[in-house]
Amino acid sequence: MILKPKHDIAVSSVSSDDAVALLAAYKAWSGNESATAAGLYSFMTTPSAERNAFLSTVSITGTVNANYIIQEIN
Numbered sequence: 001m002i003l004k005p006k007h008d009i010a011v012s013s014v015s016s017d018d019a020v021a022l023l024a025a026y027k028a029w030s031g032n033e034s035a036t037a038a039g040l041y042s043f044m045t046t047p048s049a050e051r052n053a054f055l056s057t058v059s060i061t062g063t064v065n066a067n068y069i070i071q072e073i074n
Helices: 019-030 037-044 049-055
Strands: 010-012 060-065 068-073
Touching (some): 019 037, 037 049
Parallel strands (some): 010 068
């Protein structure tokens, strides 16, 4: 997903290299210890207020790469 902020620089959707840690954070945030990677994928790929609330609880860094801002969950 490509988003356009107010300065017209494309922003990537958030990504993570550590799916295990992201799933653990999602389980803790949602209170659902039986959450699966498939459920997390569905949650992360569907825009919602809940997804925005979850993303506000994790550390996201942004880096500029050519004409894009890359956002990664740490």
